[in-house]
Amino acid sequence: TxxxxxxxxxxxxxxxxxxxxxxxxxxxxxxxxxxxxxxxxxxxxxxxxxxxxxxxxxxxxxxxxxxxxxxxxxxxxxxxxxxxxxxxxxxxxxxxxxxxxATGPFTCGMLPDGSIETYDSVTAIAINSGDFPAAGTFLGGFAPSADICSGGCGIEVISGVTLSTAGLNGALNFDITSITVATGATFQLGTPGASTGFKFKFPITLSIFGGMSFVCSGGYIMLPPGSEFDISDGGEFSSSIS
Structure with missing residues (x-):
């Protein structure tokens, strides 16, 4: 039945x-x-x-x-x-x-190269370069949103992909618990030319194995208490602010 x-x-x-x-x-x-x-x-x-x-x-x-x-x-x-x-x-x-x-949130994705990624959380996998709110950026059209991520989501940016946050207008206002940027991938934070910086509303863990670039012309990256920002050996951070 x-x-x-x-x-x-x-x-x-x-x-x-x-x-x-x-x-x-x-x-x-x-x-x-x-x-x-x-x-x-x-x-x-x-x-x-x-x-x-x-x-x-x-x-x-x-x-x-x-x-x-x-x-x-x-x-x-x-x-x-x-x-x-x-x-x-x-x-x-x-x-x-x-x-x-045995129980709990689960994500399984087959990447374009045929490899398999699994996570013990609801995770959006960026497989195409594009903007954060765009469904076409993510495997299966699974773009993270406030509704989908009401209990928290992770994001994985695979090698060769650039994930932009320009469409978020300077703030991530729903619960993304982690963003992992693989070697050869890039996470662009902020809106090019904006002077307001970028703010995360919820605590987040940023794990950068590839590159992270701050593309605003001014402002700060604002992380709430409890957040972590880890750049591994070989990872890079760059800023458009000289």
Whole structure:
């Protein structure tokens, strides 16, 4: 049956193996959509093979197998510790990994180079150079927002990508708990030419393995108490203010 999943969500129960989007796979004859939870019994494999994916999944109890194609799962909790997730490309099973956390927020993303990143938090992965509010900047169109990040979000900027904050107009006013900038990536803080600086409303951890540039013509970077700003060996910080 399809039942209430709490927090306004609906729980979909798989009755046979197949694609997530195949309505005949689910007991109620409807494919999951909106805010939902999944339950996959033992012996059943549910495959997600879309080119990109952004799911509003609140919980996923996997006792069988969840096979993930190119895209991202975010925000789910998993009820079976040790569940194996297989990564499928072109109908062929490729890489796989095993969950070590039984419950709580979760993000899994397949990057453009085919590698897999997993996080024990709701995390937006910047895979294209662009502005912070733009959905096209992030894997699966998963742009962070106040609604999505009401419980806190992380951001990962992968190598080769420049993430701009110009569209935030000088302030990050929702709860981003961490921003990690990979080697070869750049995080641009502020709006070019603005003299107001940039302010973080919530405590944040900035981990810079690549580059971070302050592009305002004046002002300060304002971090609230409890924040951390770490630049690793090989990381760089630059400022347009001479």
């Amino acid at each position: 399809i039942s209430g999943g709490g927090s306004g969500s609906v729980t979909f129960l798989a009755t046979k193996s197949g694609e997530l989007t195949d309505a005949t796979v689910w007991s109620g004859g409807l494919a999951p959509s909106g805010n939902f939870s999944l339950s996959i019994p033992a012996g059943i494999t549910i495959t997600i093979s879309g080119g990109t994916l952004s799911l509003q999944m609140l919980r996923c109890d996997v006792y069988g197998t969840l096979a993930l194609g190119s895209g991202m799962l975010s925000g789910g909790g998993f009820g079976a510790k040790g569940t194996a997730l297989k990564i499928v490309q072109g109908g062929v099973a490729g890489a796989s990994f095993t969950l070590t956390s």
